[in-house]
Amino acid sequence: MAEKEPAVTQATGTDLSVEAARSVTTQVGRERPVDTLKKAKRRDSGTRWGGLLGFVSPVVVLILWEIAVPLGLVDGRFFPPPHAIAGTFWKLTLDGTLLSDVWVSLVRIVLGFLAGAIPGLIVGLSMGLFRPVRWLLRPVVSATYPIPKLALMPLIILIFGFGETQKVITIALGTFFMVLINTMAGVLNLDKIYLDVAKNYGANRRDFYTRIALPGAMPLIFTGLELGMGMALLLIVAAEMTGAISGIGYRIWAAQAVFKTKEMFVAFIMISLLGYLFAEGLSSLQRRIIPWKQL
């Protein structure tokens, strides 16, 4: 996962803890929530400074960059000044290329992500819960997991050609292993007492999946999803490098061929933005799905 601006993370974190405190008020009684709300406010005032500071650093970097280009400290051919990038950004937005590139890549990422995450989740839960399944599949997983998915791309292209399938499969492969390995670890790390309880209280196979393994492993499943998302962003650029005629990755390579570095930077911004939005989406989903891991 790309490092996010700490300012943004913290600010949203605070908003949610206030929300959490409120929901506790309605759920739980009276004495504790007041305390939590107070604490949340204290934390809030603390991070406001953090938010301000976090805002300062990128702005300073942009200003220095802007000044450095005309001074000749930075080569403007490789690092076009921010205002020029902004101009290109605007131009590409108006003529629709930007939106269509983002859309095409987004569809590929989402399809590939789902096609990888869902099987990864199911296999990971099964491997975590059942030792024979683990014995059976672990060697295969251990052997195939370390192969860089980029190394598999030529083979994928041979099999599927240069189509949408090739791109979706590439992304799915990367996501699959991340989700699988973290899900399995999440189940294996569950305290054995919970399995004893489930067994003693008559849980059947389905209950073990849906009531124990899945919710219990959820925190690590989300780690897997986040890592898988990072992997998906990495692989989309690689997958669109060959045989694509649209998408953000394609835009970067096409811009390189004709030395349009400004367009490359616009594409960088979009990828960064996508990464940020995915991360935010996942973490808000996480807060909704794992209310028991807050605080």
Next chain:
Amino acid sequence: MAEKIVIRGLTKEFVTKDRIVTAVKDVDLTINEGEFVCIVGPSGCGKTTLLRILADLETETRGEICITHSDPSKPLNSMVFQEQSIFPWMNVRKNIGFGLRCRRVGNKIIDQTVDQYIQMIGLQKFADAYPHQLSGGMKQRVSVARAFANDPEILLMDEPFAALDEQNKIMLQEELLKIWEAERKTVIFITHSIDEALILADRVIIMTSHPGTFKTSVDVDLPRPRRIAELRSDPHFNRLFTELWGVLREEVYKAKASEGLTLTDDEFHDDHSRTLADESRLVL
């Protein structure tokens, strides 16, 4: 009274790295329907192992257990564990209804039963709270309620109040007495506190240390319903206490003397609380 549980020659051996440890040896025990039995013994005497065998979480090495399952519509046993065992990802309501849900009981009945027990343990305000929002005492209450709500024929309780402070312990003992006196289920309750055993039980069974085996059994003929405050000043209670301690004392000393030969409490605890990663056994 009808015999509910008959145990004959029960032996359990654990294989550790370099030796075989006999946790429970040749236990003979009969427990009647509706009886509240407390098992007391020095640390590491295999009490928990015995209970886990009864709960079908461990298999005996030798011997036989015969449990009468009189009503097949009810689960045979439900266990209250010593350690934190309520699911962190379920709120109080879901935790209490867990057994019923696994048995595919109708939602309406689940809701009614859960409501009833939430009220009984006084956690109405916390019905939708998650375990991390509860105190240790509240969590243990939920754990007890989960077992009772499951409506089993036999309740297996493994030092459920051992980790609680004195006030919470007394309150929970009173609640347990109240619930039990209303429902009269067969209960096997493990404790290392003579005091607790006398307050709760109809009969106290003392186990010897290393290897754990049946030593003696003492009937607690204190009248019910019991009030803890009154019991403590009852001369008969004190006589029983002295009598039990006389028997147990010997065992505690023996246990001390053979320390190192036996699994320590910590080893036992590790044994039961490790994660799947350490000892991944097939659960189904």
